[in-house]
Amino acid sequence: MFACNGYAAQTPTSPLAPFSFERRDPGPNDVQIDILYCGICHSDIHTARGEWNNHDFPVVPGHEIVGKVVAVGSEVSQFKVGDLAGVGCMVDSCRHCPSCTAGLEQYCEDGGFTGTYAAPDKKTPGMFTYGGYSKSIVVDQGFVLRVPTGLELAAVAPLLCAGITTYSPLRHWKVGPGSKVGIVGLGGLGHMGLKIAHAMGAEVTLFTTSPNKAEDAKRLGAHHVVISKDADQMASQANTFDFVLDCVSAQHDINAYLAVLKRDGTLVQVGAPPEPLPVAAFNLIMSRKSFAGSLIGGIAETQEMLDFCAKHNIVSDIEMISIDQINEAYERVISSDVKYRFVIDMQSLAA
CATH class of the missing domain: 3.40.50.720 (NAD(P)-binding Rossmann-like Domain)
Known part of the structure; x- marks a missing residue:
């Protein structure tokens, strides 16, 4: 395990605030990504405020993640240190049900997919996943996306949701x-x-x-x-x-x-x-x-989407914020006061 910093909601009624926690060390099939940018999705707000499903707190939201690979496991073949990479709404699934084998992991029929945050972590039993409002994340290579070069990296983040x-x-x-x-x-x-x-x-x-x-x-x-x-x-x-x-x-x-x-x-x-x-x-x-x-998309289709957007020079229209503006940004999302997606510059997170 290694120490990681982020922002979390400690309860459904508390504002997001600095939070220190532990992430697992990269295993043989894992990719560790230092997070550069993370988009804000309305579902982050619903989850942080306990409006969807029952889950444990604290919650570190964020599932529109782009960053740079800093470590890979011994069995990783798709990524190397220094690559740009992305993580969307899922970090795992059963991988053997009809939906998963069809490349539709978002419809996993054996327990559902593992969300990037606030979900039981199959790789670390007894713990819940923490999302992208943080310095770093470790994800199985099967749920990591290749981020095309040539696009505005911060504006790529919302493509992941x-x-x-x-x-x-x-x-x-x-x-x-x-x-x-x-x-x-x-x-x-x-x-x-x-x-x-x-x-x-x-x-x-x-x-x-x-x-x-x-x-x-x-x-x-x-x-x-x-x-x-x-x-x-x-x-x-x-x-x-x-x-x-x-x-x-x-x-x-x-x-x-x-x-x-x-x-x-x-x-x-x-x-x-x-x-x-x-x-x-x-x-x-x-x-x-x-x-x-329709619910998001499978990993293969998400990669197809990223490649399509690169071909057509499509990114999200964004407003960049620092992490200490997160609570204000949440209120602005609720009042539809953003064109059209907030993205957090994660380098604004204190070491």
Whole structure:
């Protein structure tokens, strides 16, 4: 074990503050990464405040991690010291269930995947995982990503969650040239959905409640913007979309977006509203429409996403902060006061 510093929530009601803990020494299949940047995801806030699931405290959040490899185990073949590397939302899974063997570790059927933080650590029994708001992390090579060179490294970090969360459903439902795609909501997820769908060759429309987001949406890749609280604008879009990606985590009327789908169209939910979304059955039945969900992506697909983003020069729009600004940043995320993802400069963490 070795000493590591980070920032943690000691209880669901306490602010994040400096925290010292121990990480395991790299084993034969492990990669040790000194963390340079870590993005802030809204799920970090939910977990740090005890709003999702039961887990032990303290919690060191952070699952949008990029850094430099500083040590590798004797069996590691994919990475060497000095490489740029990334870690996303998972650090382990059972590796033998049908989902894991299909490269879909996020849907692990034998106990679920091991989250990067606040999850029981299979490699260190009796302990929970600690995330990327820290100096260093040790992860099995099977869950470490190669970070392409040539991109702004800090702005790559949110790709490890926001990027793959939007890329995976767009890829799975075969979005491409000739597809008419709607993105609902312009935030951390939505802005990545615009960029990626545009790069895939789709005709992209942003649905937003905020007219003042139209200009930014077009900069990010939208061909069209529809103000969703305008009934006439929404009615004009009825039965015209092949695919809609809903990135909104607040309560909203899902039926309004089912109505814009063509026959055999699909709406995929990636935002996570706190309460169930009522669905009118006839919105699905009458035109054989589908309402689906999607969770991040497997490791191979996440690597594919990173390579795709490198090819198309796609990164997240970010605001950089130092680690001592983390609690203020959390409040700003809650009030949607960021364009479009906070990233922590982890070199601001005291040694």
